[in-house]
Amino acid sequence: MLTVETRHAIDPATAKTLDTDGLRSHFHAGGLFAEGEIRLVYSHYDRLVMGGAVPGKGTLTLDHVPACGTPSILDRREMGILNIGDAGTVSVGGTDYTVNKGDVLYIGMGSGPVSLSGNARFYILSAPAHRTCPTKLIRIEDARRVEMGSAETCNERVILQFLHPEVAESCQLLMGYTQFAPGSVWNTMPAHTHDRRMEAYLYFELDEDQRVFHFMGKPEETRHLVMANEDVVISPPWSIHCGAGTGAYTFCWAMAGDNVDFTDMDMIAMGDLR
Template identity: 85%
Template sequence: MTNVETRYAIDPETARKLDTQGLRDHFHASGLFVEGEINLVYTHYDRLILGGAVPGSGELVLDHVHEAGTPSLLDRRELGILNIGDAGTVKAGGQSYDVGRGDVLYIGMGSGPVSFSGPGRFYILSAPAHRTCPTRLITVKDARRVELGSAETSNERVILQFLHPEVAESCQLLMGYTQFATGSVWNTMPAHLHDRRMEAYLYFELGPEQRVFHFMGKPEETRHLVMANEEAVVSPPWSIHCGAGTGAYTFCWAMAGDNVDFTDMDMVAMGDLR
């Protein structure tokens, strides 16, 4: 079973007039991980799709998605899959891949239907593609590790880069995740913008009562969303994207847009935030 929700793009002037529920309706995504279902959010920000697949005791197949307008989703798209659960199996292009917890599977354009089985909890990201890049399983040990921050500033963390020019080739999709050390809670601060690319965040490895306050909006007009475990944010290109939690957590970041330069960002001075 595949369920799809569409999120239309809105401008910052419209967003600044929204109340809490309005912000959540446009930018917050929950209920992605339901056993026996594939749940997708089709966004009009660089046409990124995000979602979850939880096969449980059966098998789930991702193939035709009406919103994409092609017989099979991957006819003109690429796919990145992060397993945030126990080890599971993904089949695509006639090959089978054992995807462990924390591993990322990249599937190139034209690979046909994708099937999921086993106890995995698969986070799905898809962006339009104009060429086929090699399908590849990138394990945790294959990822590029970048250690940043400190305990003194409450942001000691490691960034694991998977779909990144120095790790695995993709058409336009960038993807990885950030893990925090115990006692650190701040991510992506100082904040930045990249008007050339949108971004999506999935927050996971949070306890039942733990929350992350995700900050968004123009630097001079910030807003926030309260995030629980396994909930996602659609971050438009005009918005900052940073957050602070009630304890350490992990978040998956993904970008789509004009380029695959991870460092292409416009920094926002702390004094300019309002």
């Protein structure tokens, strides 16, 4: 079963008029992981598609997505798939890939339908592509590791980069995830923007009663969204994106836009945040 929800892009002047429900209707996505289903969100910010697939005891096939306007989703797109559950299998282009927990499979444009099976929880990301890059399975040990932060500032963390120019070639999709040391809760602080590309966060490995406060909006007038386990937030190019949780957690970040330069950020001074 496939369901697709479309989210339209809005400008910062409109966003500042929204109440909590209004903000969540535009930028928050929950309930994406349901057994026996593929649930996608199609965002008009850089046309990024994000969603979840939980095969359970059967096999799910991702092929025609009406919102994309092509016979098959990968006809003019690339895709990254992160497994946040038990080991599963992704079949594409006549090849079966065993994707373990924490691994990422990159799938190049024109690869055809994607079949998913096993007791996995697949997080799916897809962006428009203008060329084909090789399909590649990236194991955790093959990711680029960047250690940042400290216990003193409550942000000791490791950034694992999978779809990154030094790890796996992609057209425009960047993807990885960040894990926190016990006692650390702050991500991406000091905050930044990158007007040349949008971003999406999947927050996961949270306890049932744990929450992350995700901060968004213009630097001089911030807002927040309360995120639960396996919730996704859409971050527009004009918005900051940072967060703090009630305990350690993991979040998957993905970007689409004009470049694949992970360091292309416009930093915001702490004193400029309001």
